[in-house]
Amino acid sequence: MSERVQIAIDGHSSTGKSTLAKALAKYLNILYLDSGAMYRAVALYQMEHNLSDQDLINRLEQLEVSFNAKNEICLNGKMVENEIRKMEVSNRVSGVAQIPEVRKKLVELQQKVPQSVVMDGRDIGTVVFPKAQLKLFMTASPEIRAERRYNELRSKGEEVSLKEVLENIKTRDFQDENRTTDPLRVAEDAVYFDNSDLSLDEQLHKAIQLYHERA
Numbered sequence: 340m341s342e343r344v345q346i347a348i349d350g351h352s353s354t355g356k357s358t359l360a361k362a363l364a365k366y367l368n369i370l371y372l373d374s375g376a377m378y379r380a381v382a383l384y385q386m387e388h389n390l391s392d393q394d395l396i397n398r399l400e401q402l403e404v405s406f407n408a409k410n411e412i413c414l415n416g417k418m419v420e421n422e423i424r425k426m427e428v429s430n431r432v433s434g435v436a437q438i439p440e441v442r443k444k445l446v447e448l449q450q451k452v453p454q455s456v457v458m459d460g461r462d463i464g465t466v467v468f469p470k471a472q473l474k475l476f477m478t479a480s481p482e483i484r485a486e487r488r489y490n491e492l493r494s495k496g497e498e499v500s501l502k503e504v505l506e507n508i509k510t511r512d513f514q515d516e517n518r519t520t521d522p523l524r525v526a527e528d529a530v531y532f533d534n535s536d537l538s539l540d541e542q543l544h545k546a547i548q549l550y551h552e553r554a
């Protein structure tokens with residue numbers, strides 16, 4: 340593969356973007372990068388240090404967000420993959436993702452990735468990689484997404500109710516779509532991908548087909 344491949348998978352929260360992105364990256368033998376994990380890591384930092392938004396902005400320069408060799412998210416060198424998935428972080432992350440200074444820092448880091456990559460997030464096709472060879476916009480009904488996320492959290496032993504998860508999903512949809520800086524929107528050249536009724540195999544098959552058509 341001589342040309343650098345960039346594949347952008349955006350969409351609503353808990354639509355299975357990362358599952359599809361990982362499977363596609365594996366199939367193409369390229370890197371997968373979870374941009375949401377980066378926003379979650381910043382939210383975790385704010386939470387752990389009990390910082391106001393302004394304090395967080397003031398400390399951004401000292402904050403290092405990276406991925407280790409196992410592709411796990413690290414905050415100032417410490418692996419925080421498990422901490423960032425907790426409900427408390429999910430409830431806070433949309434607020435952090437609205438801060439323009441945070442977005443600027445993370446977008447710059449994402450754009451510096453030197454190799455071929457499948458990246459999932461909210462603004463990958465619109466802001467981070469506007470020239471991506473393939474852009475998918477994933478969605479599914481809030482109820483289906485809540486059920487998937489609920490099962491995932493429960494399997495990790497987290498005590499949550501389905502109602503709480505559904506509310507969190509709806510709130511995040513609203514905040515992601517309505518923030519001033521880089522809101523979630525469908526890129527003009529993105530393929531709309533509703534996976535409410537598709538298995539992972541079917542999604543992967545469709546994504547591979549689209550990639551070959553476009554790349």
Ligand code: DC
Nearest residue numbers: 352374375378432433436460461462
């Ligand atoms: O994909 P996720 O649920 O892990 O993302 C966590 C939050 O980060 C989500 O509420 C929106 C935000 N986000 C963003 O604003 N831009 C991205 N590229 C990725 C995530």
